[in-house]
Amino acid sequence: MKFFSYSSKGFSTASKLLFIIWVSFSMMACEWGDQIKSLVQPNPDDFAVLFSDTATVQLSTVLTDSSFTGAPSRLLVGRYIDPYFGKIQTASFFQPTTQTAITVPVAAEYDSLVLSLTYDNYTYGDTTKQLNLSVHKVLADILDKDAYYNTNSTAFEETPLGKVKINPTPRTTKRLIIKLSDVLGKDIFERGKTNLITSNEDWINLVKGILIKGGASDNGAVIGFRSDLVYLQLHYRIPDVDGVKKDSSVFRSSASYNQILADRSGTIVAKLPANQRVAIPSAQTGNMSFIQAGLGIMTRIDLPSVRNLRFTKYSVANRAFLRITPKQFSVTDQLKAPPQIYVFRCNKNNEFYLGGDGFPLALTNLSTQQPVAISANYTVDVINNKQYYLLDLSSYVTELLTSETGDVGGLLLRTSAFNSGSNRPSTTYPSADTEFTNGLNRLVIGDQKSSDPGVKLELYYTTVKVE
Known part of the structure; x- marks a missing residue:
């Protein structure tokens, strides 16, 4: 943008006003590096910048x-109490899937079933306080719905597949591993050995989804995990002439959503409509x-x-x-x-x-x-x-x-x-x-x-x- 010379002689009040309007709009349109050739203003005593x-x-x-929380890049898990916003509780629902048939060698021996979560370094709340995390089996196919919001939930088994007490350390620890029920693990293992999981449909009939949530009385923090790096992993051992070889089957998440709830009772925002x-x-x-x-x-x-x-x-x-x-x-x-x-x-x-x-x-x-x-x-x-x-x-x-x-x-x-x-x-x-x-x-x-x-x-x- 270029500004050119103007003389102040003979400017009326209206002309001065039009001038400053023009200058105001011109300045708003300027970019760094624009050249100002020469600008002779009307008498400065006629103007006051206030x-x-x-x-x-x-x-x-x-x-x-409600907030749309489906298909997030971050899973949110935990609970804390905010002096202004009340009790904040988050949980994550996700659906592990398989792209191929699950086959386990006949000679294999069961080891364990675990849930693997990778921190994404997001925390909100006090990470020095202990969190009581539990993992549950979901009873409905998450893909049965097109969209999920923060207040949604999916039916799940009250008895957890696994529990862990942690003091979150996302900046010093890469992953969180939670050991899950051997009953479910051995069921998956035996079905894999007898070729009963030939497709993702067979798998979904067995494990429709997984829920991970914080304890109902925790007052610590909400922790973020990468949704693209959450999976179930079935570990087993295979006897070999040279010893024992370890192997596993991995079930990665293909759909997920976050549940984010607040109990604002007793707070200044309790009556938010x-x-x-x-x-x-x-x-x-x-x-x-x-x-x-x-x-x-x-x-x-x-x-x-x-x-x-x-x-x-x-x-x-x-x-x-x-x-x-x-x-x-x-x-x-x-x-x-x-x-x-x-x-x-x-x-x-x-x-x-x-x-x-x-x-x-x-x-x-x-x-x-x-x-x-x-x-x-x-x-x-x-x-x-x-x-x-x-x-x-x-x-x-x-x-x-x-x-x-x-x-x-x-x-x-x-x-x-x-x-x-x-x-x-x-x-x-x-x-x-x-x-x-x-x-x-x-x-x-x-x-x-x-x-x-x-x-x-x-x-x-x-x-x-x-x-």
Whole structure:
């Protein structure tokens, strides 16, 4: 972009106003490296660039009806108690399968049946506390349903196939091995020796699926495991003239989903309506709003007072930033803040506006009509002891000011983008296999009436003196 010379002589108030509007839009469209040849402004004394951080920012909390948790890349297992969000319990259902007939040598001797899980280094909660994990046999074919959500369940045997007590060490240990029932193991072994498992259908009739879950009274952490590296393994020994040779049959997972449940009774968010069309104002939740992945909790942002700038003569907004600071002491080493938060457009019923590609609409640059950065990183300012996110809302504020009615919808904050940029995008399930459905990171934000306010709209605008 290039700016050319203009003379200030003879500029009327209206001309000055048009000039700064032009400059504002031009600057929004600039990219690094653009050349500015020469810009002679009107008399600088005719302009004043002002700053305000007193605009009203309304916060409310929205709970989605349910979160799509089918076909995840991460299995979530465990339980912890959150002081704001209550008791969080996760479990993973998956279906091991075989691509070929299972054959076991006639001379083989049974050894063991194990479940092998590979950590993916994700944890949420206190990993120093013990978890009581149990493995159960599922009684229905997972593939009987097309889609799974966080509140879904599949019937399973109450008596576990195996149990283990662990202090999770995902950063020092690669895998977790859980020994399973010898009754099931020997049944699979004998069927393999007599060629009774000739297809995956035969296998599914025997083992329709596996459930792994945490103890009902645990208060530790939720642990992440790679869904592509979970499998059952049947071990056996084969006598040989040179000794004993070990071998195994492996049954890898081909379908899975996470169950993520919350008992919010007794918490500040106990009365969150399970209806996305209803946003509960922060005044009804202790002057706080909330974001939580996994359970589909989002914060809605509205800026009802920004349009008052329309009544300030000869003023034009330049830039606008939303600064969000987590509630003091709500972020800990165990209950971490989201690495990023993302902002999307929504209507009065908290339904996402959709773009031309069918995915929820992010903010756009008004000059180029291209999406702007829709996320903000969690910034830790060690020198000033501050933690915050900074979202650029310039295009949204400009639209608020230029709209005839001001009905441009609100903004929803969440912990991840949608899957439009992934290798398996889905407009039917746009949140599938994203951090918002594969994790539990959460954020607590104090509103402007809180004793610890955590939200400000930082607005820069230019005014023209009237002669």
